Amino acid sequence: MKSQPQLREVLTMPPLVDKQSFRNAMSTLAAAVNVVTTDGPGGRAGFTATAVCSVCDEPPTLLVCLNRGASVYDAFRQNDSICVNTLADHQSDLSNLFGSKTTMEQRFAGATWSTAVTGAPVLEEALVSFDCTVSKRVSVGTHDILFCEVANVRHQDDIGGLVYFDRGYHRLKSE
Ligand SMILES: NC(=O)c1ccc[n+]([C@@H]2O[C@H](COP(=O)([O-])OP(=O)(O)OC[C@H]3O[C@@H](n4cnc5c(N)ncnc54)[C@H](O)[C@@H]3O)[C@@H](O)[C@H]2O)c1
Ligand SMILES: Cc1cc2c(cc1C)N(C[C@H](O)[C@H](O)[C@H](O)COP(=O)(O)O)c1[nH]c(=O)[nH]c(=O)c1N2
Numbered sequence: 001m002k003s004q005p006q007l008r009e010v011l012t013m014p015p016l017v018d019k020q021s022f023r024n025a026m027s028t029l030a031a032a033v034n035v036v037t038t039d040g041p042g043g044r045a046g047f048t049a050t051a052v053c054s055v056c057d058e059p060p061t062l063l064v065c066l067n068r069g070a071s072v073y074d075a076f077r078q079n080d081s082i083c084v085n086t087l088a089d090h091q092s093d094l095s096n097l098f099g100s101k102t103t104m105e106q107r108f109a110g111a112t113w114s115t116a117v118t119g120a121p122v123l124e125e126a127l128v129s130f131d132c133t134v135s136k137r138v139s140v141g142t143h144d145i146l147f148c149e150v151a152n153v154r155h156q157d158d159i160g161g162l163v164y165f166d167r168g169y170h171r172l173k174s175e
Contacts, residue, residue, distance in 0.1 A: 042078025048099030083120035089160030
């Protein structure tokens with residue numbers, strides 16, 4: 001019978017797949033597109049994120065993965081108020097605005113905002129907005145995982161969703 005590798009052996013093992021192969025594979029996982037915003041002592045900031053998912057419903061918690069090299073990282077490190085604004089089918093331009101090398105002024109000038117209970121910016125025409133407080137932060141590799149407790153939800157009816165798949169946007173409409 002083959003013995004289990006010792007911890008030291010595991011730690012020195014090379015990565016199983018290279019970065020590009022990983023990204024190519026990940027590009028086949030369809031994901032909702034979100035503009036994640038914050039405000040507070042670290043200032044107002046926002047970025048586009050597809051690495052968002054549900055964690056548990058007691059307490060209602062979702063997670064957001066944020067690259068520590070992103071321009072918004074310091075603001076998200078200092079602030080605990082976060083709003084996950086899931087984009088509607090007509091908002092791919094806003095995704096590109098918050099997902100490219102633009103200033104925060106340029107990003108927020110691209111849409112209309114209100115202020116959530118927690119103080120985070122809420123996108124007026126979002127499909128759904130999750131107003132959250134960060135409950136825990138975990139660093140893994142290049143990213144921080146932000147666990148966010150949901151204080152309030154705002155949902156719009158009769159509006160299509162936006163999905164990122166195969167490095168492009170796809171519009172979804174319910175029958
Ligand atoms: N989780 C992330 O940080 C993440 C997710 C999606 C896109 N992006 C960024 O958006 C840009 C365009 O992405 P694309 O999908 O058109 O092409 P891509 O080839 O850069 O990425 C393909 C897929 O790989 C994953 N990915 C990409 N960069 C990653 C990273 N640094 N960490 C973890 N997963 C990552 C995502 O699932 C992405 O959809 C790139 O600059 C990319 O880095 C980052
Ligand atoms: C469709 C799509 C999806 C994502 C991104 C981009 C795009 C276009 N980006 C990258 C992130 O939005 C990007 O780092 C910043 O908005 C632009 O970089 P700077 O803020 O200027 O560093 C991104 N970054 C991240 O840390 N987590 C994520 O889940 C995603 N997802």
